[in-house]
Amino acid sequence: MAGAGPEIERLIALLAKLPGLGQRSARRAALALLKRREQLLLPLTAAMQDAADKVTTCRVCGSLSTQDPCAICSDPARDRAMICVVEEDSALWAMERVGAFSGRYHVLGGLLSALDGVRPEDLRMEGLIERIKAGGISEIIMALPATVEGQTTAHYIADRLKYHDNSVTISHLARGVPVGGDLDWLDDGTIAHAFKSRR
Structure with a gap:
């Protein structure tokens, strides 16, 4: 310019x-x-500096927080037996906004992608394995995107977890027709999946 x-x-x-x-x-x-x-400009500069100084990554779940462990991991009222696996903090924030989940989370920090060079060791997988090994987990809920990368990551995690503990239930969020959705506007894959997952 x-x-x-x-x-x-x-x-x-x-x-x-x-x-x-x-x-x-x-x-x-x-x-x-x-x-x-x-x-x-000046308030934004101050807020960014404050965030840079105070925001850290929770050593338990991998979420961004101003305390470690984060408020969710530290909350005794949360269900310790359920862990919801999400790609990034934005998905965790969306789940918390809805208020439908009372368990804990695990933030992977990405998805497996051969094209982008994201490998299993680039994700926070070992922390999830350690949480399973520690015991007390009855269900892992996969809340990953309905993309090729999301589904590949979910399958990889399920395989790894079954190797360590077969007693843990692995579930996936339901996918299909959204509330208020018009079938005419949905893509073919969404409609097909909705039929397969009907109840």
Whole structure:
């Protein structure tokens, strides 16, 4: 961007690395931040520094938190016998927002992907195995995306867990027609899966 200066260029380049922001969106965001320095830029800078200083990864489940173990792992009211396996913190936050699950979580930190070079050792698998070995777990709930990578990861985890403890039930979230969904707008795979999983 001609005449913007290296500081603005660096801000735009860093913003463009965020998911969902391309160069054009990053330029608009940078301009909005700079124009509203007092209301946006300075508070955002302080919040980012605060997060960088205080947010850590829970040593038990792998979620982002300001305490270790995190509030969910530390909560005695949560069901210790159930672990819900999710790809990232965003899925954990979505589950917590709904409030339908009262157990604990395990955040893998990604999905197996040959194309992206993500291997089993790149995921937080060993922590999950250790939790199973420690005992007291009756069910592992796979809450992974309905993608090739998600299903490959779920199968890999199920195979690993069965090798360590056959008594643990492995379940998957139901997939199919969403509440309020119109069949005419759904893809063929979703409709086919809904028929297979009917009850």
